[in-house]
Amino acid sequence: MTTQPPSRTVKLLLLTYIFLLTGCSKNLDIAPAAEKIANQPPVTSNAAATSNYYNELIAGTTPKIADLTLFTNMLPKGGDLHHHYSGAIYAETYLDWLDKTQSCICSGNECKSKTDPEPIPKFGIVKNPPSGTCISAQELRTNKKYTAFYRDLLKRWSDKDFGNHVHEQNAPDQQFFDTFAFFGPVSDYSYREGLQSLKERAVAENVLYLETMLKSAPTLENPDLAKKLNALNANSADRQVEEALSLYFDFMAASADAKAAIDKYVGAHQEAVAGIDGAGFKLRFQAYVSRNSSPAKVFSGLYSSFSAAKQNSLIVGVNMVGPENGYVAMRDYSLHMKMLRFLRQRFPEVKLALHAGELVLGMVPPEGLKHHINEAVQVAGADRIGHGVDITHESNAYELLTAMKQRNAAVEINLSSNAFILGVKDEVHPLQLYRQYAVPFVIATDDAGVSRNNLSHEYLLFASRYKPSYGELKTVVYNSIHHSFLNEDQKREEFRELDRRFAAFEEKISTMARSRKTYTAVAGPGI
Structure with missing residues (x-):
């Protein structure tokens, strides 16, 4: 009998299946066909045995939470990209x-x-x-x-x-x-001591990388220029905004006081992180400002943030913090996005992550839910979006989801803080939409000290609530490095380390799964 060679379709499916199981080092869209194959792995490899074991844990209406907790505690976690230093330290x-x-x-x-x-x-x-x-x-x-x-x-x-x-x-x-x-x-008693404690906790739960927000960027006031900038609002013409921002930008760029403050700010970060990086762990910073200050103070701080990020590679990005539903934050949101657009044109190499859409219906009037993610992506050009919860209320939500996928703008998913602050969890959470429309996302902690959790627990919530395949779970871990603000050489280094850790993890899970089945067979049911 003559055996026909496998068709091109079969070959492609097999390659997709193998790639999902063997530690992918790129951001992938988990297509339904590939996900189906990943749920039916052979039992001839550690990766396949791990996938089978994981499928057992999430099967049925009630996942095996205790076993799944052990699994996610051991799981290599990649990076935590939405992380506030002061909120991460336990009381x-x-x-x-x-x-x-x-x-x-x-x-x-x-x-x-x-x-x-x-x-x-x-x-x-x-x-x-x-x-x-x-x-x-x-x-x-x-x-x-x-x-x-x-x-x-x-x-x-x-x-x-x-x-x-x-x-x-x-x-x-x-x-x-x-x-x-x-x-x-x-x-601020001891940033070095605090960061060391965060490193020890991260290493203990198999986290390779932290990207944290340590302290707010310095500001410098010019009363005359501030008066003009503070007179702007969300409806100000672009020409007026550009003129006021240009004047304040030139003032900051020429100011010896601003340079000294930025140098001091960068130096504080360098001192805080000295000795933290080591084998299997890296830590980097995002500079940030409060979004609930006057426009002039916000812009001054943003200028310092972008300048600091350009000046020193330890500061890898810029962010804005503070309750998004605050009066000033809501009033000036569109103006802030124009500030960021202005600065990104002048600092094109600086990365931008933005808290956007951390809102729900009832927290603000309905019209306040229509544009925050839109403007963070389309106006400010954010590389990542923090939270992104109000996506279902945004204008042109379908088009926005498509744009986020096309721009590769990842969403930082913070399940614990979204459940606590906003009351959004389970099927109400828009994570399912992001998955459905293949928008990349990462799992993060936000403020683990305040929430009294850790990154392993966030992965437990993701796995138990949404039951991703093992292939998708693994892809989300790799996403946390792919969408980090590390440079490309550093990312490749982290991918190699992730590959190594997943190989060790899957070998351990495979052995544990076999031991459990052997014990059950010897002891018998009900023992």
Whole structure:
């Protein structure tokens, strides 16, 4: 009997299947046909055995959460690209720093500081306190009479226990953003120590790379120019905007004070990260500004951010932070996007990640949901979008999804913070839309210290809620390097490390899966 050679279609399907299983180092669109094949791997390789085992964990209406937790804890995670330094540090670490800074916790309705005229609220940090007005961290932890106060402090400095019992509470978004004011006074105690702790936690959960936001960029005021810039609004003509921005740009570019402030800012990042990079781990920064300041201050900070990123390769991108539903943020959003367009034309090599669409219906009027992602992509030219939750309400949403795919603009998906701040999770979350329209995305933490989670948990939520194939799960991990702001040589290095780690991971899972089946066969059911 004569055997016919396989058809071209069969060959293509086999190649697609092999590529999905063997540690792809590029961003892929997971087509339905390829995904179907990835769900039916042979049992002749570690990758295939891992895929089979993973499929068992997510099968049925209720995934095997305990087993899946172990799986995602061990999973190589690539990078965490949406990461705020101060929000990533756990409250317990900040308490460790209190005694080192001779600070304490206000235990009454309000406290006074020798150096700060403003009253400090209960649970706030008091620096240079008068005697007898607050509790030291050591006393807080060791004196049993403060046990309840300590628990309450953790609930104010993070989202701990917010949703698991009935209690008097603020709105979730207020609870989340208020935490930064509590631990803020001590968050800059030691950037090096803080980054080292974040590195240790990342390495422990198999994360190769962090791209974090450390501190806001410096600003410089020119009252006369600021008056003209601050008179602009979202409806100002492009000519007016261009003129006002050009004048302030020229002022910043010529200012020795601005240069000195930017040099100091860059130096602080260099000092903070010294000694952090090592075998199997890298850390880089995004410069950022608050979107809830005056237009002149925002633009000044953005100029400093772009300049710092151009000046030093440790600062790999620019961002804007702060509640997107704030009055100023909403009022000036379109103006901010024009600022970014202006600066990107002058700093074309600088990468841009933007918080955009971290909004839901009811948080702002409906018209406020129509344009934020659109303008971040189409006007500012963002390379990545943070959150992207309001995509279903954006004008021309289908066209926008297509544009994001074509521009390769990845979405940073933050499942825990989206669920807490916005109440968006499960099938309400637009992640399914991004998957359906092949818009690239990455899984990230946002503020792991405030949310009291880690990147492994975010992957657990992704796997258990949306049940991606093992091939897609792997692709999302590789996306976190592909869409990072590392240079191409560094990306290739990280891809090689990911390939190595996935090979080791799949070998371990394959062995574990075989051992489990052997034990079941020997012990028998019900033992």
